[in-house]
Amino acid sequence: MTTAPPTAPQRPRVPRRALDGVLLLDKPVGLSSNDALIRAKRLYQAKKAGHTGTLDPLASGLLPLCFGEATKFSQDLLDADKTYEATMRLGITTSTGDAEGEVLQTREVRCSEAGIAAALARFLGEIVQIPPMYSALKRDGKPLYEYARAGQTVEREGRRITIHTLELLACALPDVTFRVTCSKGTYVRTLAEDIGEALGCGAHLIALRRTGVGALTLEHAVTLDALSDAAQSDLDRWLQPVDALLSTFPMVRLDDEAARRFLHGQRLRLADLSIDDAALCAPRVRVYAALDGGRLLGVAKASDGVLAPERLVVTATS
Structure with missing residues (x-):
């Protein structure tokens, strides 16, 4: 009677991190956008990640990658102007x-x-x-x-x-x-x-390099080689905050009660809020809490006399 060969021990699964932020990646020539995303996601051990529009393998340059809550706003960069x-x-x-x-x-x-x-x-x-x-x-x-x-x-x-x-x-x-x-x-x-x-x-x-996506540029971008060579504890220093994707939107700050209602998806009367003219004229605004570290709450539309939540940022305290 023959016995089955011993099976190789399975590698322990690497725990994935709930990570929120934007990585400005300088993609190399010869790598697809999806392959670049997979490598970066693996390096960061991130649970959720996505890119903001493909860059051909022939092209190099700026490829913003979104982690966690930042993926909710990736469409804004898909719609943005590009510089090459x-x-x-x-x-x-x-x-x-x-x-x-x-x-x-x-x-x-x-x-x-x-x-x-x-x-x-x-x-x-x-x-x-x-x-x-x-x-x-x-x-x-x-x-x-x-x-x-x-x-x-x-x-x-x-x-x-x-x-x-x-x-x-x-x-x-x-x-x-x-x-x-x-x-x-x-x-x-x-x-x-x-x-x-x-x-x-x-x-x-014969050559193409993307240098800008919306307001984002290569100035703070990092290569995959640099990320691969860095210590795990050093990787997060290259992450931009979630609102790096929203820098062109006017800012609105809400007090505690208004912030609580906003995070519950409630529409707020503009007359009850302190909002400047730039925000009132903009199709979309980024919304922050006045307290709680001034954290990002999400984006909203300010029109018809109300501030209507569009996409919310979920945190442990939301």
């Missing part, structure tokens, strides 16, 4: 619009720096952009990139986006580097392709 530094190579178009695709066409580059600057200026303001086939947008329930991989091209409806700033940083032909601040939904590789067509030579993106 991008390098495009003129004269070559590819199947994906970036360096990962197959070369489709090669054309001669006959551009001056002044001509490139003039072409960039044509894309400022509100424009209509056709989403690329190699994207996660869905058609009939299937991502566009699945059609593209099967060699199919489907019709895509143009989307209105806004290019707030578009600045030429360097010109070493055939490579051109620019900085762009744009609205949500903008594909920078498509922008590079369109600029290339405007110049009559085509282009594709």
